[in-house]
Amino acid sequence: MIISIEKKKFSEAVHTVSRFAERRSTTLPALSSILIIAGDEGIKMRATNLETGVDLKLEGDCTTKGAVAIPATILQQIASSLAPEGKITIEHAGDTISITSGNSKSVIKTVPYDDFPSIPFPENPKNRVVLPGVLLRTLFTFIAPCASSSAVRPELSSIYLSIEGGVLTAAATDSFRLAEKKVPLSNKGSQGKFLIPAKNALDIAQALPDDDIIMSFDEHQCAFVGDGGMFVSRLTNATYPDYRQIIPKESVVEAVMLRKDFESALKRTTIFSDTFQKVKMSFDPKKNLFSLFARNIDIGESSEAIMARISGSPLDLSFNHRYLATILSLTPAESLSLTAAGIGRPLIIKGVGDTSLMYLVSPMNQ
Amino acid sequence: MDKGNPRELWEYMLTQVELSISPANFNTWFRNSFIVRIGEDGVVYLGVPSQFFKDWYLKKFHALLLKIVRDVSYEFRNIEYLIVKDEHRKIPRENRNIRGALELPLDEFYINKSDNLNPRYTFDTFVIGSFNELAYAAAQATLERPGITYNPLFVYGDTGRGKTHLVQAVGNQFKKQYPGRKVFYLTSEKFVIDYTDSVQAGTANRFKDKYRHYDLLIMDDVQFLSKKERSEEELFHLFNALHDTNKQIVFSSDRPPVAIPDIAERLKGRLASGMTVDIGEPDSESRMAIVRRKASSHGVLLSDEVVEYVATSMNGSIRELEGMVNSIICHAQVKGLSPDIAEVRQSLRSFTRPQKNISVKNVVDKVAEYYGIDEESIYEKTRRREVVRPRQVIMYILREDFSISYPTIGTKLGGRDHTTVIHSCEKIKREVVVNNELAKEIQNIRTLLV
Numbered sequence: 001m002i003i004s005i006e007k008k009k010f011s012e013a014v015h016t017v018s019r020f021a022e023r024r025s026t027t028l029p030a031l032s033s034i035l036i037i038a039g040d041e042g043i044k045m046r047a048t049n050l051e052t053g054v055d056l057k058l059e060g061d062c063t064t065k066g067a068v069a070i071p072a073t074i075l076q077q078i079a080s081s082l083a084p085e086g087k088i089t090i091e092h093a094g095d096t097i098s099i100t101s102g103n104s105k106s107v108i109k110t111v112p113y114d115d116f117p118s119i120p121f122p123e124n125p126k127n128r129v130v131l132p133g134v135l136l137r138t139l140f141t142f143i144a145p146c147a148s149s150s151a152v153r154p155e156l157s158s159i160y161l162s163i164e165g166g167v168l169t170a171a172a173t174d175s176f177r178l179a180e181k182k183v184p185l186s187n188k189g190s191q192g193k194f195l196i197p198a199k200n201a202l203d204i205a206q207a208l209p210d211d212d213i214i215m216s217f218d219e220h221q222c223a224f225v226g227d228g229g230m231f232v233s234r235l236t237n238a239t240y241p242d243y244r245q246i247i248p249k250e251s252v253v254e255a256v257m258l259r260k261d262f263e264s265a266l267k268r269t270t271i272f273s274d275t276f277q278k279v280k281m282s283f284d285p286k287k288n289l290f291s292l293f294a295r296n297i298d299i300g301e302s303s304e305a306i307m308a309r310i311s312g313s314p315l316d317l318s319f320n321h322r323y324l325a326t327i328l329s330l331t332p333a334e335s336l337s338l339t340a341a342g343i344g345r346p347l348i349i350k351g352v353g354d355t356s357l358m359y360l361v362s363p364m365n366q
Numbered sequence: 367m368d369k370g371n372p373r374e375l376w377e378y379m380l381t382q383v384e385l386s387i388s389p390a391n392f393n394t395w396f397r398n399s400f401i402v403r404i405g406e407d408g409v410v411y412l413g414v415p416s417q418f419f420k421d422w423y424l425k426k427f428h429a430l431l432l433k434i435v436r437d438v439s440y441e442f443r444n445i446e447y448l449i450v451k452d453e454h455r456k457i458p459r460e461n462r463n464i465r466g467a468l469e470l471p472l473d474e475f476y477i478n479k480s481d482n483l484n485p486r487y488t489f490d491t492f493v494i495g496s497f498n499e500l501a502y503a504a505a506q507a508t509l510e511r512p513g514i515t516y517n518p519l520f521v522y523g524d525t526g527r528g529k530t531h532l533v534q535a536v537g538n539q540f541k542k543q544y545p546g547r548k549v550f551y552l553t554s555e556k557f558v559i560d561y562t563d564s565v566q567a568g569t570a571n572r573f574k575d576k577y578r579h580y581d582l583l584i585m586d587d588v589q590f591l592s593k594k595e596r597s598e599e600e601l602f603h604l605f606n607a608l609h610d611t612n613k614q615i616v617f618s619s620d621r622p623p624v625a626i627p628d629i630a631e632r633l634k635g636r637l638a639s640g641m642t643v644d645i646g647e648p649d650s651e652s653r654m655a656i657v658r659r660k661a662s663s664h665g666v667l668l669s670d671e672v673v674e675y676v677a678t679s680m681n682g683s684i685r686e687l688e689g690m691v692n693s694i695i696c697h698a699q700v701k702g703l704s705p706d707i708a709e710v711r712q713s714l715r716s717f718t719r720p721q722k723n724i725s726v727k728n729v730v731d732k733v734a735e736y737y738g739i740d741e742e743s744i745y746e747k748t749r750r751r752e753v754v755r756p757r758q759v760i761m762y763i764l765r766e767d768f769s770i771s772y773p774t775i776g777t778k779l780g781g782r783d784h785t786t787v788i789h790s791c792e793k794i795k796r797e798v799v800v801n802n803e804l805a806k807e808i809q810n811i812r813t814l815l816v
Contacts (some may be wrong), residue, residue, distance in 0.1 A: 234416035
């Protein structure tokens, strides 16, 4: 195999692909490698860790065809050390490849590529959705942090995606808080739902291109195909809890305030939160004051009052401040609306004017 | 292995797969898979974690796995791969103990500490034939009225005839019939050790008391008491003490009491004073019954052909017979099938000894060759010294090793009288003891003859 690629393209591709290679070294060597294929379809790079997989197309000149697997970490280190201009030539001979760029030449031992698994495409991709990659990327990166990081309940460490009536809904919860985001789709016809592991979604999101991609899925597998290549992930085979049930329909009190007021008040109050990271929230409809209070017996206490438009009856609730802070990264809206349904019931936070997002936090015991 | 049990089948398949692929491959691809179920139509449904696995199994391991299950049984027609739900992937482990029962029948080695009896030896597992009928009847009679009917009961017979089984069965049955009474089983060797230990420790009195409070004392292999005078005396006193209080005593030995060498006369008399029964050589029907019983107790059914082959190809010790059956059972359990006659023949090759059928002429040839004389001269009436000695050696070997009768030896070696043969044999037998040179010569000739 002899190929030559522009250095910049090569580096970008290696960075994208190596994310999908297995990071643990204990398993099959082929899994922690990048497979470079030069064939009729051009130059391709592949990697998989059996959870996710990538098949990326590269622009370049292919002199001789062939396939070779190289340890991902080595390739990544080389790629990050390359100067951006010029081309590199990769030549495969025996059980080594040589990478030549300008005056430098590195020879790397290859890994047997017979063991390299095939990247599975959904068997019957009946469900196909075309959407801009950038949309899916923001969706995944926003929602994924709300999923549970523990593997005990696979459904909770996944993102729930459902397509219905031309709207793509993504939801993630770790049973303490829940984030749901809706995006409209251009084609209204298709519908379906699936659970993608949040970790895989993040990996894929970071590699997705900005332009339109085709998202297809079946029962066990999903794929995101763009011009540049294909990304696949296994799906979680579990039933997602019916989270709509826990969303309170009625409300006791509603407060609307400026985002920057809330942000700075929360930031200061957080300093005084105790070991349980507890922050108390009070709604005072008479004075139109929304206040945050925290007390730590070792440090002291702090209370912050914010002017807000409050309608309803007075209410005190306590929350984990980390869960409150999450909303700030979820919505860019200038004002926030907080809706409480009573003591012990979850609080709904939305961005004013941002109907796509709904964030729900369960209160702590008083 | 139970081929209908998905987990056992999968574990068997894993062991086979592990041999064929690299450890890294094995760990990557086979860790999280298992057999979901085995379909009625012979399709094995294999649960895998994701599409990656399914594709790769189909591409790389399908042929291998199919070959393995086909080797287990032709009932398995195909393998299909299912992607299983994450929460179902953890296989239930609660039925682990079932496997333990199959792995090692540890109870076979279990011995009750308080009475030294092995619960495996019971009358239920004792095969009765014409050869041991009398001994069995005597044992039963003893159990009817212990200490009175036959006291002591003395069972003798060659090694591996089931003496130990019989006397232990008496002990186990006694325990069942008379729950309050005490039984103790020991070998004479244990008795000697116990005695010497107690003398060393200065607790001889405790030793005496220890054995005197048993209602049934079973002593195996009393012939080993010969030349142990102090122990014999101790046994003599113990015997008197038990016998006088009508406590039952059971002995076993490989020879009758009178034939036990170097044992005090007064003890000999006492050993023979009750009931003395022998266990003969089992006839072929009994042997077949034993083989069948042993195999079925392990849950293996052997065909009549196999049973007959096993029973006839080995004569003598029942212990060796059981060894053969065990080896067949082991083969059967590993393969999961009842073995056929060809396999049995193959697996028992190591057990069967070469038949000792050898012609007189062959022996004469070998001996004459060894001594460097003309073989014709052996048959002649010459009394030359260099011929006489080899001729005597031939007679001795024919008699000792091949058990040919004296008259036959005489006729075969040039029509000699049987008394001549007897004299020669006796002479060599005497000389072998004192003459090392001759002993070595005979040893060399024996190796030539094998």
